Amino acid sequence: MVAGLSIGRRPPRVLGLVVELPTHRRIFVPMLRVTRIEPTAVTLATGSVNLRRFHQRPNELLVLGQLLGARVAVERTGAAAALVDVAMEPTRTRDWQLTKLAVRERTGRLGRRGPTRVLDWDEVTGLEFAEVTGRPQGVKQLLAMFDTMRAVDVASTLHDLPPQRRYEVALALDDDRLADVVEELPEEDQKDLLQHLDEARAADVLGAMSPDDAADLLAELSEVDKDRLLDLMAPEESAPVKRLLEYSSDTAGGLMTTEPVVVGPDATIAEALAVVRSPGLPVALASLVFVCRPPSATPTGHYLGCVHIQRLLREPPSTLVAGALDTDLASLSADAPLTEVTRYFAAYNLVCGPVLDDEGHLIGAVTVDDVLDHLLPEGWRESGLPEAEPAQPTNREAR
Template sequence: RLARRGAIHVVDWQHVQGITQNELSMPGQGVAQLLMQFEDLRAADVANAMRELPVKRRMEVALALDDERLADVVQELPDDDQVEMMHYLGVDRGADVLEAMDPDDAADLLGELPETEAESLLRLMDPEDSAPVRRLLEHSPDTAGGLMTTEPVVLSASTTVAEALARARNPDLTPALASLVFVVRPPTATPTGAYLGCVHLQQLLREPPASLVGGIIDKALPKLGPEDSLTAVTRYFATYNLVCGPVVDDEEHLVGAVTVDDVLDHLLPEDWRDQEVAGQ
């Protein structure tokens, strides 16, 4: 039976209690309330909010998040907090979270752990997920090979512009990674077949949907090598006004792409995330 709707009461915000960040972190406030508050926040904002929680509450929230969401949040934490989180989660859940992380971020985290711990986690990961992480760990973290992601947008020359744009619209891609698509000979998984060149997102937007990307390749854009230094990568972005660049090995295989956000992470002071929280 339908009941009569009750009266609606409007309360001044100053009289509302129990849903501010400080109040939610107090004893007696449920994890469910925190999850509701975090639901629409960006991962970086959730990471900052979690760092302000008591350790016990922070870990309770971490356990309640699904692997994908927790992976996004962990990637935004400072190195020390990432290591602490991995130790709390344990190897089984830790491996699941690493699988959900971007390979370059997973490699950075594993690089902060003792070698035996890192290897234990890698062995628990699905081989398909651990393989690109292992390749990244072969490079120094301050080189293009250590900075790059192994999962850029890679296409064959016979891909249509419409298909390329559909790939670039993937919501899981960062704006920087979506700004450039790379064209190769098969296979298209990194390390790919022969690298042919790239196509800029702006160029895709100017072309008819049925056109093939093979006809609009930018072959003149210089490439980065896996051993190029952080300084060289920074100069590359500044010189060519880019936010993403291809990393190609000596055999002309595309092995990944570097984006400007990864460069900034290494150029900023190590405690930049701490400074951000302090300034809130």
């Protein structure tokens, strides 16, 4: 298990599992991909798994390799003890936390083992982040603060940090969290951070970003750097980015994301609602479900129409989405200029709209936040970043 410790007495989150393949390659599997844990097996959700070799990040802790055996103290009695086992439990937000610790007290008598006790995480001291990892206190404090902040607020704080401290924090954040933050940074800060990461890590972060944001960032790099990073990315991650790079940035094709919500015509209302409930789905994309014939990945099969989330909430869960289609909503072409896209959103009062090719296949969706990014003056992120304040905790993988 890989955990990320936080400041204070909050139980740390389990970030994922390190799995060894038959080829002896150790890879990382995020906990959100785990659907069930049994004594003899771990069941994963369907889909692809990143097969890159696991490399431990500075803010990560290997539970078996670094936690077990740690010298701790029982908070209530002050007794010295050794950590001999750890238990993790799922939370209502689908995260897993290290909640229980088994500790064996030290009696001071040679050859004698003290009693073993099971305690809550906050009943033990000596497991603070810096003590276990050796990470500097300043970075520790920032990481703990960032854990409860939205990505845009973390980006605002990073922008104001001295460059060296900014690089230290970036190295300590996991790929998904760093990707969320990079998406909210000013363009120059994005390029600067990317250049201070090693190429393999930079490719991982680009792969974790939304394809449209990754394409925008890569378009600002030299052709040599862009091609090298695209080659290092996993093929399933680089393919949509390469498609987006073919379009001008001020057209619907350059603005769109290639990962809209798509279901088949035989899906039920309940199944469509289950998809838009995903905590990692941006709000704008969750407002509209596109119904297409297979394949469901863009470019899809023939586009049939869309269903607005308000309609999904009004229909019986067992009915098919095909019976709730909006077939009259106009679509955008990939070469539609920014002015046409802006008029489209204003005319139809939408936050998300479909982009079709000449054959009637869905190739992506434009969201209103991406339109605003291009309408606002250059450098707006630097002059108009909001003040960073602690917000409600957000899911580590939400993006």
